Amino acid sequence: MLQSYFLIIVLLALPVYILVARTSSCPKPCICKKKGGTASCRGALLRFVPVFPTYVTKLYFSGNLLETINASTFRNLEGLKLVFISLGQNGITHITADAFSGFRFLLELDLSRNPKLTPLMVADAVAHIKCINFKHIILNRMIWRNEPTELYISLSHFNIQKLEMLENNFENLNMTLLSENLAQLKELRIGYGVISIIQPGYFQKLEILDLHFNRIRFTKDFFGNETTCYLPQLVKLNLAANSIASIDKLFWCLDNLNVLRLDGNPILDVLNNTFFYLPSLEILYMGNLGFRFNRIDDRAFQSSTLKQLWFFNNHFVFIKDVMHHFNETEIFRHSPKLEYLDLRGNEFPSIHVLEKMLSPVKSLSQLIIDNCQLITLPENLFSKLPNLFYVSLRNNRISSWNGQRVFGNQSSLRTMRLTGNSLSTINERMFPRKALTHLSMLFLGNNPFACTCSNVWFKNWIETEQSIFENYPELYHCKTPPEKDGELLKDGIPTQFECSNTKNELFTAIVTSLSLSGIVFVIIFSLIFRLRWHIRYWLYLYRVKKKEFSLITNEETDYTFEAYVIYCDNDLKWIQRELLGKIENESEISLCIRDRDFEVGKVYVENIIEKMNSSRRIILVISHDMVKSNWCLFESRIAQEKCLNKESDALISLMVEDVSEENMSSSLRAFVNSASLSKFPAKEYDQEQFWLNLTKLLRNQR
Structure with missing residues (x-):
């Protein structure tokens, strides 16, 4: 009798206990937060779903071990008004059709990273969700090989607004079928896949389309035809890292498009009016386009709304030549509202180009030109940009x-980044304080500072206004003198008193010695200058005799290089881009290039002699700059000596610019006339035959 009473009491108390447990405790090892109504059991390796407090409306249950899911799996969630549940990475192998039938308030479901689930299983289970307001499903990293068309049909019973299927393996995407079943869709994300075939579809309400990291080549009618715009409400479009080579006349009728991502595509050029027909475009990403990108038309970026342009790591050389096309005065003139410009990872051979490019952009407020091989700051630019408050010039060679020419009388700059450059000495001439009254943040760390008396002014400035120097003192180190290498700048720079004493002691000795040595130096230098090339040639003959170098003969010799190339510094880019690309990279014929193959630390003349002796032939690259270069003429004289006993084709002359014989020295003219002479063709269709003839000539002794 007592046992019966006890059982009745237990049964009556059990619901009360469960209610109290739900309202007050969170099951271990989960974490519950009443504010926001969340419960998280991520990575807990649970094999069941425990009881949660009644305030929980969002359950994060990824990284557990629910291999099979059915209606009973979620029995302990009865009574909760769950609007979101995440079941990602649970190793689910089977899911029944009634698994989610008990969720009457569910709005969002995440089944990501359960690759053993088939699209049909998911479609059957989703179809039985009782909440008609269900609107968001996430199916990332399911590794599906076929497009889940069955799922589209199941989701058609709801007003789905967001569908996310990242990292799957289906190649075809039928947006026509998608739009027919998910007419209310506002956000579609299908990135990090292998989609190569895509059928367009009409989405009346789609605002966000993310197809990045696929293999798609878009046709010109993807966004609409003459009568219909397929994506009239699109606001954000992400097409990054696809296979788009041309964007000419691709974007139109997207009147609401605000953000466009094209970075990581093998785009070759940007032609006129490419973005002109996007009346709401404000943010444009065009970075990492590859080494083949080589053309920007005058009105390529013409837009009355564009505010941000991310044009980074394109390796574009802002110079007018046969390889790159752009107009320095027009490129940004037609982007009047541009505020943010990222040009890092490109190249500016002339610092004056920046002034001509950017002066028209009066609205510019933030400028990034990191890693652009700059050696100094652009003059007459910052003072012409009244709204510029942030500029980053990191990792250049400045x-x-x-300072007066750079900043003018007044600059609006507030933040300036110059970390990772070649700054050794900072003085008042570089940072005129009257012109930089607004400067409040300055980054100068990771520069090779000289901890000498030349930086006393810099040290005093830091001590006076230390608040503007970011990352000081930890990123400010001495590089010179050698005994202070690595020491903190604040400890390494001498005091002003120490520098004053040193100056007084050295002044008299320096003046005396300089006066005497100056006279002797002028006399000796005058003689050396007049006889400089005779001296170099005599030294060369002396070294040849001393080291017992022999003349090159027709006898078979093991050569390291097929040809030694004589060129001037201004032709180096042509050598690297054209000659090495066609002869070494494509034809596998080794060439000796001094900027690459000379041994560091060895005397320059010895390098020339040894490398010529290691080369079967000599290639003379003739240009206007070459015939004016004393070093090139010196190399030519050595080459002339080396070629005396060789056959007629030992020397090959390549004329990359039309140089008349009147502009050559008599010895160079005679030398050139004795060689095989070829002119580099100006027309691209003649260049292939030119390279073929040169390759045959270099191989005829093999």
């Missing part, structure tokens, strides 16, 4: 500049 060593000094004239």
Whole structure:
């Protein structure tokens, strides 16, 4: 009798206990937060779903071990008004059709990273969700090989607004079928896949389309035809890292498009009016386009709304030549509202190009030109940009500049980044304080500072306004003198008193010695200058005799290089891009290039002699700059000596610019006339035959 009473009491108390447990405790090892109504059991390796407090409306249950899911799996969730549940990475192998039938308030479901689930299983289970307001499903990294068309049909019973299927393996995407079943869709994300075939579809309400990291080549009618715009409400479009080579006349009728991502595509050029027909475009990403990108038309970026342009890591050389096309005065003139410009990872051979490019952009407020091989700051630019408050010039080769010419009388700059450059000395001439009254943040760390008396002014400035120097003192180290290498700048720079004493002691000795040595130096230098090339040639003959170098003969010799190339510094880019690309990379014929193959630390003349002796032939690259270069003429004289006993084709002359014989020295003219001479053709269709003839000539002794 007592046992019966006890059982009745237990049965009556059990619901009360469960209610109290739900309202007050969170099951271990889960974490519950009443504010926001969340419960998280991520990575707990649970094999069941425990009881949760009644306030929980969002359950994060990824990284557990629910291999099979059915209606009973979620029995302990009865009574909760769950609007979101995440079941990602649970190793689910089977899911029944009634698994989610008990969720009457469910709005979002995440089944990601359960690759053993088939699209049909998911479609059957989703179809039985009782909440008609269900609107968001996430199916990332399911590794599906076929497009889940069955799922589209199941989801058609709901007003789905967001569908996310990242990292799957189906090649075809039928947006026509998608739009027919998910007419209310506002956000579609199908990135990190292998989609190569895509059928367009009409989405009346779609605002976000993310197809990045696929293999899609878009046709010109993807966004609409003459009568219909397929995506009239699109606001954000992400097409990054696909296979788009041309964007000419691709974008139109997208009147609401605000953000466009094209970075990581093998785009070759940007032609006129490419973005002109996007009346709401404000943010454009065009970075990492590859080494083949080579053309920007005058009105390529013409837009009355564009505010941000991310044009980074394109390796574009802002110079007018046969390889790159752009107009320095027009490129940004037609983007009047541009505020943010990222040009990092490109190249500016002339610092004056920046002034001509950017001066028209009066609205510019933030400028990034990191890693652009700059050696100084652009003059007459910052003072012409009244709204510019942030500029980043990190990881260039900047060593000094004239502050008055750079900043003018007044600059609006508030933040300036110059970390990772070649700054050794900072003085008042570089940072005129009257012109930089707004400067409040300055990054100068990771530069090779000289901890000498030349930086006393810099040290005093830091001590006076330390608040503007970011990352000081930890990123400010001495590089020179050698005994202070690595020491903190604040400890390494001498005091002003120490520098004053040193100056007084050295002044008299320096003046005396300089006066005497100056006279002797002028006399000796005058003689050396007049006889400089005779001296170099005599030294060369002396070294040849001393080291017992022999003349090159027709006898078979093991050569390291097929040809030694004589060129001037201004032709180096042509050598790297054209000659090496066609002869070494494509034809596998080794060439000796001094900027690459000379041994560091060895005397320059010895390098020339040894490398010529290691080369079967000599290639003379003739240009206007070459015939004016004393070093090239010196190399030519050595080459002339080396070629005396060789056959007629030992020397090959390549004329990359039309140089008349009147502009050559008599010895160079005679040398050139004795060689095989070829002119580099100006027309591209003649260049292939030119390279073929040169390759045959270099191989005829093999």
